[in-house]
Amino acid sequence: MNLKGVFLGMKYGIEAMLRSGGGSVVNTASAAGLVGWKGHSVYAAAKGGVIQMTKCAALDYAERGIRVKRHLPRYDLDWPR
DSSP states (O other), X not given: OOHHHHHHXXXXXXXXXHHHTOEEEEEEOOTHHHHXXXXXXXXXXXXXXXXHHHXXXXXXXXXXXXXXXXXXXXXXXXXXX
């Protein structure tokens, strides 16, 4: 899913959550959005956008009862830090 798909999912999902009193959003991105990979500039840019949009939405909606988190498959689980 690209940045536009995540944006639209959040737009309509958060609208519904605001009406119902809260909820949670979990966006899946990629470690490529943090570090980039040779030959994957468009992919890395899209995933970086998902990561940043998620951070901003978390700040925008925290006080309204909506948690917004991101998941980076594999990176969140066992990549060395």
